[in-house]
Amino acid sequence: MKQKRLVGLALASLLVLSGCSSTVKDNGKDVVASIDGKNILADDIYQNLSTSATGKQSLFTYVLDQLIRENFPVTDDMKENASDIITNIETSYKNQYGDDADTQLESALASSGYESLDTYKDSLIQSLQYSEFLKKYVKANFDEVFEDYYKEETPRFISLIKISMADPESPTDEEKEKLEEVKSLLKTNKSFSDIASEYSDDDSKSAKGNIGVIDSTSGLSNLYGSDVEKEALSLAEGKVSDAIKGSDGYYFLNCTSMQKDKIKSELKTIDVDSPLLVYDDYMVYLVFNTYELKYSDEDLQKTIKQIVDDSLKAREDQRKENS
Structure with a gap:
């Protein structure tokens, strides 16, 4: 295990964005701020943080x-990755809102707690750093992580056919006709993939309807609607669904495989979009435990250890409930 050192944590940086600890002293203790002549000490901040659940989590988040x-x-x-994402967002808003794009984008950012695209870009970069932190662990422990993922998520390969509709509640005659045609074709010997290639209105059309490995982290609800996601996560191997009304049309789903070896091979390459990075809310604590940190404060060390131990115990209990 490679030893890492975190010596003299600057607690004041929890409050000061610059991350610099104060050089002002009061009876040998660091002063982080002063209100009406009364000093706020780093020791007091730490004491308050270390005695509440939210405060303890803030300490862990800072150390992490x-x-x-x-x-x-x-x-x-x-x-570069973050810049590309920002560019795609700006393009999407311009295509959707035209001259009102900037106003709509500013509103969306504000509602999500971001002051500007620059601050959002910074958060994207931090997310990519976090992904690298998880990726290193997943790559080193791939077999173990995959076994847990497969058990917890029961993933499957899904293909789909989309029949777009301006208003699924009130389809046009042309839209109805196309929907009925696809329904009829699915009752013939023509393959699902061939029908998808010819009739689907989804971007997956070029891949014969294949949208890859699907699990609860795939976000199908956001893309197609909650009913589509629910069916995709429960559809048995080799089965084709009935027509499902989605957010912008009707969908037919086909579960092409749930074979573990096939899914494992598909997920062997670990990138930022890998479901293995996001399926387990407790993975961060597993990864954190692979680093040996040295603290300058024994109380802080005990607090962090307790948070990690409690989280891993909760993970163990969750696995027992699901088994």
């Missing part, structure tokens, strides 16, 4: 953030 920054610094690829 420093660990990730030290081991996975920002790279040019991360910056």
